[in-house]
Amino acid sequence: MQKFTSLSGVAAPLPLINIDTDMIIPKxxxxTIKRTGLGTGLFSELRYDEQGGxxxxxxxxxxxxxxxxxxxxxxxxxxxxxxxxxPWALLDFGIRCVIAPSFADIFYNNxxxxxxxxxxxxxxxxxxxMEDAEKGANARITVDLETQTIERPNGEKIAFDVDAFRRHCLLNGLDDIGLTLQHGSEIDAFEAKMNGDQPWVLQKRA
Structure with missing residues (x-):
């Protein structure tokens, strides 16, 4: 997973409430179970007309x-x-940060x-x-996860809170698999011990 430390760029304003996952990426x-190629479908019912334009x-x-x-x-x-x-579609389009008053829990975790x-x-x-975002390319916003601040174009900083464990994972680019692989040596040692103490267990799994 790509690390997230600091991001400076243009913010797009989308002042709608209750945007559901079907609006984000229609059914x-x-x-596909691939994480790439979904950017073209992001908000497709809003982005395209009936003819696909x-x-x-x-x-x-x-x-x-x-x-x-x-x-x-x-x-x-x-x-x-x-x-x-x-979130796959957002990321594939290029959006790495979403700022809102609240999020649905499962989407937030994903x-x-x-x-x-x-x-x-x-x-x-x-x-x-939102006012800053409406200024387009004339107003860039900087999101810094290390300091947990958002810097507005006028230099004002807004603080935000992120759970310490989630912050650690994003800063280091660790998804669930990455977290598990951090303990690779301990896993190998445990399996070697199991193979010596109870070899029939691993043989059965194989």
Missing amino acids: QYLK ENPEFVLNKPAYRQAEILVTGDNFGCGSSREHA CFKNGVLPIALPQEQIDLL
Whole structure:
């Protein structure tokens, strides 16, 4: 998993509440278990018209936001079904940080496991960042996970909280598999001991 330390870039404003995972990545894109290629389906019902052409009014189709890496959005982001394809699609598009007043629990957890940083802030701070985001390429936002701050274009800093364990995992690029592999030598030692003490166990597993 890619590490997340600090990110500076354009933030896209999406002032909608209750954006569910079907809106983030519609069900027709769930046929794959690959984490790549899903960026084209991100918000597809908002990004494209019935003929498959781009909707010029949707924020991610506007020139200023095509390379956005940060999304500022509304309350209860990621609600609905628990599809892990939602953070996959965000990441594949290039969005590595989502800032909202609140998130659905499963989506929130899935973000951390896939290298996306979800930040929950009070509505009044979201409003300030939404104003910044609406300025497009003229206003860059810096998200620093090490210091747990967001720097606005005017230099003002907003503090945010992240669970210490999740912060550690993102800073070091550790997903569940990476965490397990950190104990590879202990696992090898345990299996070697088991093979000596109870060889029939490993033979049965094989």
